[in-house]
Amino acid sequence: MAEAPGALTAASLLQLIWLASPALPVGGFSYSEGLEAAIEWAGVGNEEAASEWLAGQLHLSLARSDLAVVVQAIPAWRSGEIARIGELNDWVLQTRESAEFRLQTEQMGRSFVEWLKLRHADAAAVFGALPASYPLAFAFAASRTEASVRDACLAFAFGWAENMAAAAVKAVPLGQSAGQRILGRLAAEIPAAVDRALAVADDERQAFSPMLAVLSARHETQYSRLFRS
Template identity: 40%
Template sequence: MQATALLHLFQLASPSLPIGAYSYSQGLEAALEKGIVCNEATARAWIVEALHHVVARFEAPVMWRLLHAFAAQDLAAVTTWTERFVAARDTAEFRAETIQMGYSLTKLAIDLKVADDALRTLLEAQPEVPLPTALAYAAVALDVPHEAALLGMLFSWAENQVLVCVKSVPLGQVAGQRLLLSLQPELERAAHTAMQLADDELSNWSPGLSLLSMQHEVQYSRLYRS
């Protein structure tokens, strides 16, 4: 990868990207409240389970398709996968999360003028922009290779989950870094899965996670918005 594209990838995957990712746990806080996640081992088990059964089978392959759709300037494909992703958010918190972060990244990318008019038109044609759509748009606009962009998205998701565990289990900083290091082969496997799945193989079926998300909506004490 060229140095410029690599630096752009670092910027998109950075936790300092001002889209509010730090304020969401994607159901993990509810699992902490229930005692499902309580130490380093259970934290890793939670992240790996969510990675392979949810993210790698729906969120990542949707982004993979959006990367190709933006690169081909295919408005129909961008719209189809954007609408499907939003429709698949099965709780109020999960939907609000992706729309809020997608809106923030969209505004940032447009303000920074990272794309030409033709590419920006594809994005502005969407009534709602979830995070995978905004990420795919920014990655294509910044000439980040598709595979690298997908891995960046997966790493960013995993890092956010680890940071939630460091702050809320709590885990030490060394334990957090050990956990993140141990996830690298899992992230590679998840990326491979996402790139190989056919359209009719995509699924975000995870009733346990959905129930935890709904319970989190009425959880008495919470630090995160999902």
């Protein structure tokens, strides 16, 4: 059967699914991004609270920061604007509000680059002098597909949501059905978050999330924990 006009090719669609997979060896499953600390100190102790917390993080943090960076980085990679890539990468590294968040994006970026080297012959040269953050490494991979920026961002956001729902299941803890309901809510809200990210200008992009930053910092000395952030 022929593909519909404007539809992604099967290869590009599968590539996006691959990039969003928690099985991708970048270590995303190791992080709760402050959720574990929120369970301890911010009253996130059940399905409803976890769902609200993660939906808020999607719209208030991810959409205005990392998603907005991915939106701008994909066309920059496609057009070879290396200086622009460097600016975006520096912004990500400079706006992490805790040591844990900085280490997370650096570690996931390094791991993603190692995976990219297995698939793209020029990845080693491209990233040789660039300590890539995770959003910039993801954007590089997405730029090598035929996917639109919006479709690539949907994949990025869903990969985040799947990891965070899994973190909630482990840390609250919750049952698998509750985790799927949380993931279902996030999936329903991701398109609006992506559309917001697509509209964010350079001077509107921000990673200012004070409560999340405080909880992340507290997590660094949390007595008992499952996750690295």
